[in-house]
Amino acid sequence: MRLLIPALKLFIKNIKTYILSFLLLIACTVLINGKLSELFAKTRYTDDIRHFSEKDAYLLSQFLSIESGIPSLSDDELSDIKGINKVMSCNCSRTTLNGLMQMDFPEKAKEVYVAYTTNGYTDEVKIPLLIGRHPKQRYDGVYEILVSQSLSKILQLNNEYVFNEVEGQYNVFVVGILAEGNVFLSLSGSGNASSYFKEITSAPPWIIIPKEHSYIKSYIKIVFFDESLNPLEKDDLIVRLNTDYGYTYSFRSVYSELLESVKRDIADKLPSCALLLLICITCVTGCVSLNTLNDMKIYGIFRLCGATKRKCVTVASLINLFLILSSLLFSVPIFNMYASVAYRQPPYISWRNYAITILIYTASFIVSAVIPRTILNKTIFNLYSET
């Protein structure tokens, strides 16, 4: 414990020379965390889709406008269709669109995304989910918000007064990005959630719903087909649903598409993360080694005053530890800020981010502690002696 004193004093003395190491560690942590967060979010989303894929469920999406003339079906009407076993309703009405805020999109959106959760069918539904068809990279901000966040986080994205007006335990969310670039977010459910929403702080405005589009109504249903259906009958049913009632997504096809996309993502992101980590560790180790070499005379003085080589190495390692811990201290809020800007998310760090961060810092610490140890072991004996 007493060795902490010289270590701390030396750390403070050298703080200027450690700034580069600080910045490197923090930048590397933030970047790697950012890249891997995207990956984790997508992986989690894929897992959710797989869940429905295994249940042989389909998403029936009915986007209706006054002009479309396509009738909306009730759950009972849908259940009466031959081949449909069960229907989970996720209807979203325009009344819930009131008060949604603005967001500037770089380009006009053309896709629709649905995020939902439900407690009505707890055996089938686990956690919030996003269904999207061919989500495009240019809408990455929106996409990431939906796939990477849990229910509470999705709620946090929206201005609280939207929810204050509506009573109910909401468990379905739909974010639609229409061809004209207009967006809606909707929710449905039952129960009282107002006490929960009051705790949510307002996020920056981000979604626009122009008044001229307030006629939009959307009904999203998850339909489970009869197990007795053979593949041909199933295909027929899907075609019929598509033609007559809206648009049917197969969880299975979404899942396989996503799986491919996640694999591509992993192949794309992991090498760059590994390279970043390698560069960071190399640079930090270089900085630490230079500092250790710079302090060699001080370790010689310590030895003169009764320090063993092991104690000198301990002091050097403690200095590294201070460097690592203080960088860690800064990197968490910096990543929070980065996440809120880059991903338009409220400050949020998952246990995975902490695990990644700690892993990076542990690796940096181990490598940067080995080098000074080698330097000290090889050269400290020469200080104040001629051997």
Added chain:
Amino acid sequence: MLIEMTGIYKTYLSNTDNPVYALRGIDLFVKKGEIIAISGKSGSGKSTLLHILGCLDNADCGKYFFDNCDINNLPERKKANLRNKEIGYVMQDFALIPDFSVMDNVMIPSYFNKENMKKMTEKAERILTDFELSGYFNSPVNRLSGGQKQRVAIARALLLEPKLLLADEPTGALDEETGKSIMNLFKEINKEGTTVIVVTHDANVASYCQRTIRLHDGEIVGEEQNQ
């Protein structure tokens, strides 16, 4: 007898074609409470001898007993303990950490043992006050004069009341007047019972000691008693 050294040899680059014989059969005996000088030209082996005396280096062969303790068979940890508690060092270049305060520098030995820190701090303050450095406790040592720096180095060496004080050219970086005051300080320290060994090539400095041992090419070539 505090130091008993017999047949000490030290060779550098022994595995090469040009080995350097730094010490050749040194026999040295120092009583407790003595103040002696080891003199000789540059390259005569003075510093090597000092490093072996101070357990910073090992002899190739020969016997070395410090206060009846066989140094040759002592593990590194115990040698470090000896350097910490029994032997104090004063170096020509002061061996101080420039950015540390005077007090921090004096307290360095206390970081490597389990003595009570509060008592150590009080003691450091007392020694520094005795050395007329009371107004400099928190000053960085790089703001001090050469003489003050050397007094800080001596204060640090004395913090744990060592039996032996080793000084390697302690006046080498000081002007004549300051050098004199430092040597007088050594004499005072010696009077209080600490054995002092001063390595120097300066005859004036050596004259402050009870006897002078002259080294040449790694051998003791003479010994003189001073008045």
